[in-house]
Amino acid sequence: MLSRKPMVAGNWKMNGSLELVQNIASTIKSINNDDVEVVVIPPTVLLSNVVASGVKAGVQTVSEHPLGAYTGEVQASLVKALGATYTLVGHSERRSIYGESNEDVANKFEQAQTDKLIPILCVGETESEREQGQTENVVAAQIKAVIDKLGIASLNDSVIAYEPVWAIGTGKTASPEQAQAVHKFIRDLVSSYDAEISESLQILYGGSVNESNSELLFAQADIDGGLIGGASLKPEAFKIICESAKG
Numbered sequence: 001m002l003s004r005k006p007m008v009a010g011n012w013k014m015n016g017s018l019e020l021v022q023n024i025a026s027t028i029k030s031i032n033n034d035d036v037e038v039v040v041i042p043p044t045v046l047l048s049n050v051v052a053s054g055v056k057a058g059v060q061t062v063s064e065h066p067l068g069a070y071t072g073e074v075q076a077s078l079v080k081a082l083g084a085t086y087t088l089v090g091h092s093e094r095r096s097i098y099g100e101s102n103e104d105v106a107n108k109f110e111q112a113q114t115d116k117l118i119p120i121l122c123v124g125e126t127e128s129e130r131e132q133g134q135t136e137n138v139v140a141a142q143i144k145a146v147i148d149k150l151g152i153a154s155l156n157d158s159v160i161a162y163e164p165v166w167a168i169g170t171g172k173t174a175s176p177e178q179a180q181a182v183h184k185f186i187r188d189l190v191s192s193y194d195a196e197i198s199e200s201l202q203i204l205y206g207g208s209v210n211e212s213n214s215e216l217l218f219a220q221a222d223i224d225g226g227l228i229g230g231a232s233l234k235p236e237a238f239k240i241i242c243e244s245a246k247g
């Protein structure tokens with residue numbers, strides 16, 4: 001029996017509207033949350049609206065600083081106070097567009113946990129790294145940056161999302177076998193530190209997941225659900241994806 005609860009998180013990126021909050025909320029309410037954990041991750045300015053709609057919410061990033069003179073940044077403690085449960089850390093767009101290093105990501109992970117948010121640590125290789133056979137090295141370095149700084153126990157209250165960069169927003173999904181191979185690698189890596197933490201760790205797949213391919217991806221032994229971008233903006237498609245994650 002699967003000991004990990006399936007989870008589906010919709011990352012709206014810099015999209016969405018007040019109207020979409022209402023549409024998604026009414027669609028999601030018809031899903032039985034005992035079988036799958038559904039999370040909506042809107043732009044931070046819509047966080048309170050998502051929380052008020054009764055849907056579990058997260059944000060896309062937080063500052064690595066507790067508070068202070070950091071114009072434009074948002075502190076994890078305030079995000080928590082407004083009702084968020086999760087924050088993404090190290091999404092590939094933050095890494096590639098905003099230059100976040102493994103060290104920055106580990107700092108954000110730490111600040112999130114300090115303020116009682118659950119970090120969803122995003123990892124994944126670029127197309128050229130995959131072609132050069134570097135997938136495992138890249139993913140391991142991204143995860144070890146957190147373990148080396150904070151210890152293996154920090155993964156107890158976290159989620160990992162494997163998102164091959166070449167599959168994000170491209171319509172080019174990893175095959176279920178390709179995704180499962182990396183998920184198993186991640187679980188084995190964590191298990192080499194602590195088998196119990198590895199067994200309970202939720203590992204999500206992200207990258208062009210849609211209502212047609214989610215079922216096969218989520219059926220893989222080490223895939224515990226998904227981090228969904230584009231398809232999370234379409235209520236009916238998102239609902240089908242959430243339903244397909246049920247164990």
Ligand SMILES: O=C[C@H](O)COP(=O)(O)O
Nearest residue numbers: 011168169207208229230
């Ligand atoms: O956070 C979500 C991912 O970046 C996946 O985005 P996508 O489903 O649009 O490929």
